[in-house]
Amino acid sequence: MSKRVTILDVAAAAGVSRQTVTRAMNDMGDISEATRLKVLEAAGRLGYRPSRFARNLVNRQKTHAMGLVVASFRNPYYTDIAADMLSVAGERGWQLMMAASEGEPAEAVQLLSSEVDVVVGHFEATPALVKAAGALPLVCLESASDMPGVHSVQIDIESGIVDAVQALRERGVRRFGMVDSGYSVQVRGVYEPTPKREWFEAAVGAELTGVIVGEETISGGGRAFADLMRMHPDTEAVLMFNDLMALGAVQNAHATAIEVPGDVRIIGVDGLALGEAVDPKLTSISLDRHELASKTFDIVEILAKADFAQLDPIHRTVPSMILWRESA
Amino acid sequence: MSKRVTILDVAAAAGVSRQTVTRAMNDMGDISEATRLKVLEAAGRLGYRPSRFARNLVNRQKTHAMGLVVASFRNPYYTDIAADMLSVAGERGWQLMMAASEGEPAEAVQLLSSEVDVVVGHFEATPALVKAAGALPLVCLESASDMPGVHSVQIDIESGIVDAVQALRERGVRRFGMVDSGYSVQVRGVYEPTPKREWFEAAVGAELTGVIVGEETISGGGRAFADLMRMHPDTEAVLMFNDLMALGAVQNAHATAIEVPGDVRIIGVDGLALGEAVDPKLTSISLDRHELASKTFDIVEILAKADFAQLDPIHRTVPSMILWRESA
DNA sequence: GGATTCACCGTGAAGGTTCACGGAACGATT
DNA sequence: AATCGTTCCGTGAACCTTCACGGTGAATCC
Numbered sequence: 001m002s003k004r005v006t007i008l009d010v011a012a013a014a015g016v017s018r019q020t021v022t023r024a025m026n027d028m029g030d031i032s033e034a035t036r037l038k039v040l041e042a043a044g045r046l047g048y049r050p051s052r053f054a055r056n057l058v059n060r061q062k063t064h065a066m067g068l069v070v071a072s073f074r075n076p077y078y079t080d081i082a083a084d085m086l087s088v089a090g091e092r093g094w095q096l097m098m099a100a101s102e103g104e105p106a107e108a109v110q111l112l113s114s115e116v117d118v119v120v121g122h123f124e125a126t127p128a129l130v131k132a133a134g135a136l137p138l139v140c141l142e143s144a145s146d147m148p149g150v151h152s153v154q155i156d157i158e159s160g161i162v163d164a165v166q167a168l169r170e171r172g173v174r175r176f177g178m179v180d181s182g183y184s185v186q187v188r189g190v191y192e193p194t195p196k197r198e199w200f201e202a203a204v205g206a207e208l209t210g211v212i213v214g215e216e217t218i219s220g221g222g223r224a225f226a227d228l229m230r231m232h233p234d235t236e237a238v239l240m241f242n243d244l245m246a247l248g249a250v251q252n253a254h255a256t257a258i259e260v261p262g263d264v265r266i267i268g269v270d271g272l273a274l275g276e277a278v279d280p281k282l283t284s285i286s287l288d289r290h291e292l293a294s295k296t297f298d299i300v301e302i303l304a305k306a307d308f309a310q311l312d313p314i315h316r317t318v319p320s321m322i323l324w325r326e327s328a
Numbered sequence: 329m330s331k332r333v334t335i336l337d338v339a340a341a342a343g344v345s346r347q348t349v350t351r352a353m354n355d356m357g358d359i360s361e362a363t364r365l366k367v368l369e370a371a372g373r374l375g376y377r378p379s380r381f382a383r384n385l386v387n388r389q390k391t392h393a394m395g396l397v398v399a400s401f402r403n404p405y406y407t408d409i410a411a412d413m414l415s416v417a418g419e420r421g422w423q424l425m426m427a428a429s430e431g432e433p434a435e436a437v438q439l440l441s442s443e444v445d446v447v448v449g450h451f452e453a454t455p456a457l458v459k460a461a462g463a464l465p466l467v468c469l470e471s472a473s474d475m476p477g478v479h480s481v482q483i484d485i486e487s488g489i490v491d492a493v494q495a496l497r498e499r500g501v502r503r504f505g506m507v508d509s510g511y512s513v514q515v516r517g518v519y520e521p522t523p524k525r526e527w528f529e530a531a532v533g534a535e536l537t538g539v540i541v542g543e544e545t546i547s548g549g550g551r552a553f554a555d556l557m558r559m560h561p562d563t564e565a566v567l568m569f570n571d572l573m574a575l576g577a578v579q580n581a582h583a584t585a586i587e588v589p590g591d592v593r594i595i596g597v598d599g600l601a602l603g604e605a606v607d608p609k610l611t612s613i614s615l616d617r618h619e620l621a622s623k624t625f626d627i628v629e630i631l632a633k634a635d636f637a638q639l640d641p642i643h644r645t646v647p648s649m650i651l652w653r654e655s656a
Numbered sequence: 657g658g659a660t661t662c663a664c665c666g667t668g669a670a671g672g673t674t675c676a677c678g679g680a681a682c683g684a685t686t
Numbered sequence: 687a688a689t690c691g692t693t694c695c696g697t698g699a700a701c702c703t704t705c706a707c708g709g710t711g712a713a714t715c716c
Contacts, residue, residue, distance in 0.1 A: 053385040054702030073411030074601040083401030219607030255583030273402040279547030382672035
């Protein structure tokens with residue numbers, strides 16, 4: 001039951017006072033070299049380490065921490081977002097504490113609640129979640145809510161799709177195809193068109209050749225792409241539901257001697273860093289992740305300053321941007 | 329300049345004492361239902377939230393935090409490790425604070441040093457780093473050190489390679505090839521065989537058909553694999569330097585009508601979750617990541633309990649395991 | 657020699673919470 | 687009526703550090 005070694009222990013061991021120990025530890029001046037060394041020696045010998053709690057308690061206005069709830073660390077989409085959150089956090093002097101929800105956000109929020117000033121993440125603001133958060137403000141990513149104390153940052157993928165179609169038209173494309181996600185089939189047994197498909201169809205209008213539904217994996221994307229090209233060989237550009245599937249499409253094109261982007265242009269969604277790892281490098285409709293992180297911290301900093309209890313929910317939207325790489 | 333609302337503010341607003349507020353907030357009993365509601369109402373109205381620092385200052389023995397320095401969040405290898413660290417941290421009741429080093433670990437360690445009890449990460453224990461850590465103990469992943477206060481967890485990939493070769497032999501394979509990383513060419517202008525290559529060559533002995541050097545990307549792996557199969561068409565099994573390159577190999581095999589694992593077996597290294605997303609699913613020599621996280625926390629918990637100042641460095645090794653999926 | 661400066665160091669307080677204990681009010685018991 | 691037990695609530699102390707300020711001794715100056 002070894003008690004923790006405190007600043008007083010060091011002070012006693014070195015024969016000085018608390019304040020002198022502080023001065024020695026933080027290179028503060030107003031201290032002679034001899035005592036500084038004496039204190040440092042005593043501190044090292046005892047293994048003294050300032051308590052982060054006591055330290056931060058004193059100057060708590062200097063350190064802020066944000067909790068980030070990530071759906072899964074095995075999904076590059078989320079880790080890419082975490083990467084940008086992390087870098088923006090660094091720029092703005094915030095600490096980031098992470099938790100993986102794996103479908104149970106309330107648990108993760110609960111866990112973080114006593115350690116951070118605000119919780120951000122991909123979750124729906126259910127009453128249970130708000131309860132778990134206590135008086136902690138919440139920021140939802142990619143989902144809105146009107147509950148008090150729940151703010152949000154949303155992503156405008158639609159405009160990205162519209163812009164992409166527009167840009168492809170300017171490059172002479174007249175026949176568009178798409179591979180949609182069959183996730184709803186898996187879950188509910190019946191296929192429901194995703195919003196992406198609806199936005200895409202609205203954008204291309206009569207120039208649509210066909211839409212194929214595929215599994216949300218690399219190889220699922222490859223298979224669906226192959227089917228699409230077999231059924232509609234005249235397709236000049238294909239929007240893949242996400243980058244993982246687009247990766248498969250690029251590889252499959254390579255396999256079947258289809259030139260990309262010569263014969264067909266392939267464009268993904270998400271802008272994963274992984275898209276750099278294939279040849280040709282994947283063009284993708286990406287949310288502007290840095291902007292997402294930036295806007296998130298804008299909100300977070302407002303919340304940190306203000307008396308957020310009686311603050312109206314803040315909502316921001318980040319535009320999407322097209323990462324023109326090589327495949328389109 | 330709104331001051332923070334403290335427990336005293338709530339106590340005053342509710343007309344009770346501090347202790348009663350605590351009782352109400354933590355469902356502690358010894359309090360009437362009427363006052364409990366009264367306090368809760370006041371707390372909600374004022375937006376009171378207990379200071380995590382003051383709270384943890386009191387019962388600091390209950391909450392521990394570990395800092396994880398990750399080389400890059402854009403690399404699935406590291407995020408997969410982070411995922412397991414996170415889940416084991418949850419099991420053992422530890423908080424995880426992350427920072428990305430992006431080549432500058434000292435900075436990341438510095439950042440974390442006042443927030444956590446121990447720092448773990450992929451870094452070399454340089455004197456500069458130890459200085460940045462102060463009296464904070466360090467745990468190096470995949471790199472050893474003899475400096476005091478620096479502990480380590482290492483990974484035994486060699487045994488995994490030996491086991492894999494052995495298992496492949498039992499499946500009748502007699503001609504082995506490998507794709508090695510050309511990273512050293514990129515960096516130092518001259519190719520140096522990696523340890524993986526040396527272990528592999530020692531394991532296969534005279535049954536080696538050839539080794540090709542490739543770029544560490546999906547498509548780089550695909551190209552190198554194609555070269556290898558062109559130059560040594562009789563190769564029956566290929567060890568790819570890592571899973572990213574193996575992903576490319578699998579796709580390329582598909583493209584050139586080589587059956588996997590029928591014609592040639594492909595095996596990667598790292599055991600990335602991403603390996604599940606291709607068809608056939610990638611077989612891989614994986615470090616046992618859960619074991620890595622587990623052993624890391626074994627050390628971390630020893631450090632948290634003991635007077636680590638005068639503790640000899642602790643070193644652990646995790647075995648690798650082979651993820652037999654479909655490609656081999 | 658008394659006043660002033662300088663370098664160095666110590667003391668009180670603050671920061672916000674929780675724990676241990678003590679105390680008041682009130683009904684029940686002897 | 688005195689004692690006891692229960693229920694509810696408040697006070698002092700502890701947790702550990704840092705900040706602001708005050709103090710000491712020695713050297714310097716007029």
